[in-house]
Amino acid sequence: MPPKQIQLTVQNISKSFAGKGGDVNVLDDLSFTINERDFVSIIGPSGCGKTTIFNIIAGLLEPDGGTITYRGKEIESLRGRVGYMMQKDLLFPWRTVMGNVLLGLETRGVDQKEAEEKAREYLKQFGLAGFENAYPKTLSGGMRQRVALIRTLIMDPDILLLDEPFSALDYQTRLYLEGVLKDAVQTYNKTVILVTHDIDEAVALSKRVVVLSGRPARVKVVHEIDIEATSPITARNDVKFSTYFKTLCAELDIQTETTS
Amino acid sequence: MSLVMSGTSARKKAVPRKSRKKRSTFDTTLGRAVLQLLGVAIFFALWEAGVHAGYISAFLMGSPSGIFATFYKLILSGELLSDSWYTLFEAILGFIIGTIFGSLFGLALWYSVFVAKLVEPFIVAINSVPKIALAPIVVLWFGTGLISKVALAVSLTALVALIAAYQAAKDADVDLQSLMISMGADKHQVFWKAVVPSTLPSIIATFRINIGFGLVGAVVGEFISSQRGLGHMIFLASSLYDLNSVWVGLFTLMILGFVLYYVIDIIERTSLPWKQATTSHQVQV
Numbered sequence: 001m002p003p004k005q006i007q008l009t010v011q012n013i014s015k016s017f018a019g020k021g022g023d024v025n026v027l028d029d030l031s032f033t034i035n036e037r038d039f040v041s042i043i044g045p046s047g048c049g050k051t052t053i054f055n056i057i058a059g060l061l062e063p064d065g066g067t068i069t070y071r072g073k074e075i076e077s078l079r080g081r082v083g084y085m086m087q088k089d090l091l092f093p094w095r096t097v098m099g100n101v102l103l104g105l106e107t108r109g110v111d112q113k114e115a116e117e118k119a120r121e122y123l124k125q126f127g128l129a130g131f132e133n134a135y136p137k138t139l140s141g142g143m144r145q146r147v148a149l150i151r152t153l154i155m156d157p158d159i160l161l162l163d164e165p166f167s168a169l170d171y172q173t174r175l176y177l178e179g180v181l182k183d184a185v186q187t188y189n190k191t192v193i194l195v196t197h198d199i200d201e202a203v204a205l206s207k208r209v210v211v212l213s214g215r216p217a218r219v220k221v222v223h224e225i226d227i228e229a230t231s232p233i234t235a236r237n238d239v240k241f242s243t244y245f246k247t248l249c250a251e252l253d254i255q256t257e258t259t260s
Numbered sequence: 261m262s263l264v265m266s267g268t269s270a271r272k273k274a275v276p277r278k279s280r281k282k283r284s285t286f287d288t289t290l291g292r293a294v295l296q297l298l299g300v301a302i303f304f305a306l307w308e309a310g311v312h313a314g315y316i317s318a319f320l321m322g323s324p325s326g327i328f329a330t331f332y333k334l335i336l337s338g339e340l341l342s343d344s345w346y347t348l349f350e351a352i353l354g355f356i357i358g359t360i361f362g363s364l365f366g367l368a369l370w371y372s373v374f375v376a377k378l379v380e381p382f383i384v385a386i387n388s389v390p391k392i393a394l395a396p397i398v399v400l401w402f403g404t405g406l407i408s409k410v411a412l413a414v415s416l417t418a419l420v421a422l423i424a425a426y427q428a429a430k431d432a433d434v435d436l437q438s439l440m441i442s443m444g445a446d447k448h449q450v451f452w453k454a455v456v457p458s459t460l461p462s463i464i465a466t467f468r469i470n471i472g473f474g475l476v477g478a479v480v481g482e483f484i485s486s487q488r489g490l491g492h493m494i495f496l497a498s499s500l501y502d503l504n505s506v507w508v509g510l511f512t513l514m515i516l517g518f519v520l521y522y523v524i525d526i527i528e529r530t531s532l533p534w535k536q537a538t539t540s541h542q543v544q545v
């Protein structure tokens with residue numbers, strides 16, 4: 001195995017929001033690193049600042065302090081280079097499936113014909129061929145998430161930021177989409193940071209799991225997940241799966257006990 | 261659970277089946293039209309009967325037979341048609357100009373929160389003036405011709421469109437805009453791809469109100485001073501106590517408003533196909 005190269009470093013990031021009763025310290029001195037082609041899950045109590053981290057990396061929020069280093073260079077944010085899939089499925093209701101998928105390429109000014117061809121390929125691969133002209137309203141939740149995933153992947157971003165992408169879906173659809181995601185990440189060689197509340201999902205998909213403490217968020221532990229499985233379903237059958245699962249549960253339980 | 265519940269659920273099932281309403285034979289497009297026309301016919305018949313029996317003064321109220329005779333006469337002479345066209349033209353022109361300028365200005369305020377906050381009290385102040393009160397000045401400024409009526413219609417419609425567009429742009433989904441920003445979109449792209457499309461339903465919703473305001477502007481302008489148009493015709497006839505002609509004018513305005521409303525309806529449906537999935541479907545209570 002070649003030595004792991006660091007792709008993204010988040011260092012000493014802090015962020016507070018002005019709240020009613022004074023400032024709310026959401027992130028305080030948060031640091032972690034992401035390797036090239038990493039698959040990192042971030043888990044932590046609700047409201048601890050996971051979405052805030054993503055917003056900072058994506059350039060939607062400015063941190064109060066700290067640095068982001070990308071492939072050796074210090075940068076403001078990864079705006080324009082990340083594929084950000086937000087917590088709620090955010091399809092443009094007035095755009096068709098095709099229109100939604102093309103959104104990013106359009107803003108980038110890619111040739112329409114070329115973009116559409118690429119989109120058709122993706123749609124076919126994700127089992128959405130024939131739905132090009134459907135409006136999001138007429139799709140099922142799982143289909144909408146697939147469209148959002150294609151929209152994210154088709155831009156060929158350096159890093160995927162997935163904020164609880166499957167949390168609103170039923171278990172079967174979630175299992176299926178986890179497989180779709182894992183395959184896509186492997187085919188397109190993507191780095192993924194996944195926020196999830198689902199420990200099961202985190203263990204089944206990731207190479208590493210970052211456990212955050214309650215607000216202000218700090219990295220509590222990072223667990224390397226050493227499961228060599230081809231799919232998230234077989235990963236769940238791995239002998240080590242339940243050990244990881246129990247460990248992470250324990251981590252989170254301790255969290256909730258001390259912070260609540 | 262299903263075993264325990266099966267007895268009660270079987271009994272329950274019978275209830276909705278029995279209570280499911282059978283649609284009345286009149287609850288179809290044709291059936292409703294028949295009922296509606298019947299209502300109108302009864303209304304006119306009562307009116308006519310009242311006039312004949314002497315309960316209703318034909319001098320102050322006119323009579324349906326007189327109205328139809330006048331209607332027929334004015335159609336044949338071509339006056340009614342030319343007056344209608346004139347008023348319709350003023351109203352539509354005022355509506356289009358007012359709506360376009362109002363909407364564009366309202367949308368443009370999205371670009372700068374500073375400017376928006378600066379002009380907001382002025383917009384509220386101007387909006388609180390009953391625009392009809394401007395009619396005499398508008399006629400002074402723009403003369404007695406077409407322009408003054410269009411200007412009046414514009415003054416009525418522009419602010420409605422402006423406020424609706426501004427409000428809708430302010431309320432546009434922030435997450436959609438954030439998503440575009442994370443993709444590297446610039447402000448113009450966010451404006452055209454995220455903000456403008458999301459304001460369209462609100463802007464189009466103002467068409468319904470504004471087409472009516474366009475007609476109001478045109479007719480009031482004609483009341484004040486004009487040689488043509490339905491407003492002119494109504495004003496002139498009422499000063500001559502020609503109630504039948506007044507009614508012809510009013511009913512013609514009603515028909516114009518009615519037709520325009522449905523034209524807007526078609527525009528709304530064809531321009532927002534993505535909305536159709538919900539608007540055509542109503543929950544049966």
Ligand SMILES: Nc1ncnc2c1ncn2[C@@H]1O[C@H](COP(=O)(O)OP(=O)(O)OP(=O)(O)O)[C@@H](O)[C@H]1O
Pocket residue numbers: 017018024026045046047048049050051052053087
């Ligand atoms: N724009 C904002 N203004 C003020 N407070 C905010 C803002 N955004 C987030 N917060 C606060 O910051 C804290 C962290 O929010 P964040 O959305 O990052 O949590 P999260 O970890 O993603 O939670 P969840 O798991 O429930 O999605 C919350 O307490 C929230 O109220």
Ligand SMILES: [Mg+2]
Pocket residue numbers: 050051052087163
């Ligand atoms: Mg969140």
